[in-house]
Amino acid sequence: MSRSHLVSISLAIVLALSGCGKSEKKAADLDAAMGPAAKADVADATPPQKVKSLGDSVPTDVPLGLPPLPVPNGPPPTDKLVHLGRRLFYEGNIAADGITSCGSCHTYDHAFAETRQVALGFSSTRGDRNTPSLLNVAYWTSLNWDGSVQTPDPGLGLLEAQVRFPLEDPAQMATKVDSVEKSLNISDQYHMLMTKTYGKNVPVKYALATRAIAAFERTLLSGNSPFDRYFFGHDENAISSAAIRGWEIFKDPKKGNCIACHAVGEKFGLFTDNEFHNTGVGLDSTGEGHDLGRFRVTNRPADKGAFRTPSLRNVALTPPYMHNGSLRSLRGVVDFYSEGGGQNPYLDPQIKKLNLSEKDRDDLVSFLNTLTGPMPVNTGHPTPQEEAADAVEDDATEKPATPEAATPASGTTAPSAPVEKPSPFTKKDQKKDAKKDDKAEKKQP
Ligand code: HEC
Ligand code: HEC
Numbered sequence: 001m002s003r004s005h006l007v008s009i010s011l012a013i014v015l016a017l018s019g020c021g022k023s024e025k026k027a028a029d030l031d032a033a034m035g036p037a038a039k040a041d042v043a044d045a046t047p048p049q050k051v052k053s054l055g056d057s058v059p060t061d062v063p064l065g066l067p068p069l070p071v072p073n074g075p076p077p078t079d080k081l082v083h084l085g086r087r088l089f090y091e092g093n094i095a096a097d098g099i100t101s102c103g104s105c106h107t108y109d110h111a112f113a114e115t116r117q118v119a120l121g122f123s124s125t126r127g128d129r130n131t132p133s134l135l136n137v138a139y140w141t142s143l144n145w146d147g148s149v150q151t152p153d154p155g156l157g158l159l160e161a162q163v164r165f166p167l168e169d170p171a172q173m174a175t176k177v178d179s180v181e182k183s184l185n186i187s188d189q190y191h192m193l194m195t196k197t198y199g200k201n202v203p204v205k206y207a208l209a210t211r212a213i214a215a216f217e218r219t220l221l222s223g224n225s226p227f228d229r230y231f232f233g234h235d236e237n238a239i240s241s242a243a244i245r246g247w248e249i250f251k252d253p254k255k256g257n258c259i260a261c262h263a264v265g266e267k268f269g270l271f272t273d274n275e276f277h278n279t280g281v282g283l284d285s286t287g288e289g290h291d292l293g294r295f296r297v298t299n300r301p302a303d304k305g306a307f308r309t310p311s312l313r314n315v316a317l318t319p320p321y322m323h324n325g326s327l328r329s330l331r332g333v334v335d336f337y338s339e340g341g342g343q344n345p346y347l348d349p350q351i352k353k354l355n356l357s358e359k360d361r362d363d364l365v366s367f368l369n370t371l372t373g374p375m376p377v378n379t380g381h382p383t384p385q386e387e388a389a390d391a392v393e394d395d396a397t398e399k400p401a402t403p404e405a406a407t408p409a410s411g412t413t414a415p416s417a418p419v420e421k422p423s424p425f426t427k428k429d430q431k432k433d434a435k436k437d438d439k440a441e442k443k444q445p
Helices: 003-018 021-034 079-089 158-162 164-168 177-186 188-198 206-217 226-231 241-251 330-338 358-371 384-390 428-443
Strands: 276-278 306-308
Touching (some): 079 188, 079 206, 188 206, 188 384, 226 241
């Protein structure tokens, strides 16, 4: 294991410890070591949502088949803000284990969902629920399977408000908001990235980090699928005749009736009504079960077993299915609906036995397979080159690229790119950690 890896893990442990009562002293040490930056509290003169980010505004045009992008009030997102968000999204060092990042569960290779039945987070804790895809997440009017995140941060959006849930969930990243703020403060690299994004003299704030993560999430758009080209683009040849038959079943109230909840409009379609319905997944015949979904939020008996209708865009890329990941294939889902869902007293009246033929079921699956669009660009794990560029001061990188600058004068050496992948928690942190290690060693009997 490399030294920098060890350093980040020990730092992570310090951060994790600083969250619990026993180690208040350690947290105090950390505060003292960091000086005034750590002391500045949330009530700064400028509310975080009013702080402008540097860089160019990001375009808000959307792929074919998607509605106009809802962007919350506040300063418009910029390329620098989105880039910072992308770095933070894949940053394991902010979690208690120093490894788990948003991108560990919301994996790029699986349309920002994952293939596990339920999520596995901090020290391999199994969560209750399957990780949903984050593609097109900007459009949801509540977040999580049960809509438990439904109040936006003041002046910002739901996505900003959502970030603290995975961070603080003991089964996910198991840390605390103030620990994240501290770890960003003591990281040379994130200090620099925050400065590049928000300008000098803006204190490194958790709220500014969440704005960046949310801005990145709003770029996770996917449309322009073969179905979009067929239906919204009027390209008759974009999908197969089996898929066209599947689409007819999907929207026919007397056949599939899927569109009753997985809504599609004339000009665009999100394949969800953003509402909660009981389809009977994970419930016994009396309507009881381990996860009662929306009921957990509202306490209304009628909401027992109801979950937010997931979008079906890119659904072929995100098995297993349903809130508990209990159905392994699209064919399994179609069979489930065809049999009338899971019978229970709270079952949604729109769910009925469908008696679909084998061919109908195959056609429905063919249709669902046409909902896969291209992945959004620049949303995967940042490359080592991108990370290295982040570690260079902006002034140096933004000098005009004149031919003279490109060919260094004889006798000077061109600055070479760092060879090793830079650790996000460098210099200052290493020194601090070394001190901590010394102290720990001294305490040993
Ligand atoms: C351990 C795996 C794991 C990690 C790490 C994780 N998530 Fe999630 N995420 C989930 C699961 C599981 C859900 C569904 C939770 C629920 O319904 O209660 C979810 C839900 C979400 C949602 C709501 C999506 C929707 O359709 O409603 C968003 C947004 C999200 N996560 C973003 C993030 C961000 C940002 C991070 C990092 C700060 C993160 N997640 C870290 C597993 C994870
Ligand atoms: C009454 C509303 C409703 C109707 C009608 C409906 N669905 Fe759903 N669908 C949902 C809800 C709610 C879920 C999530 C259920 C859960 O996780 O417990 C879901 C989940 C799914 C999933 C899994 C998606 C994922 O990411 O896990 C697929 C696929 C799906 N439905 C396809 C269909 C098809 C095909 C039809 C028509 C045969 C249909 N649905 C009819 C509400 C509905």
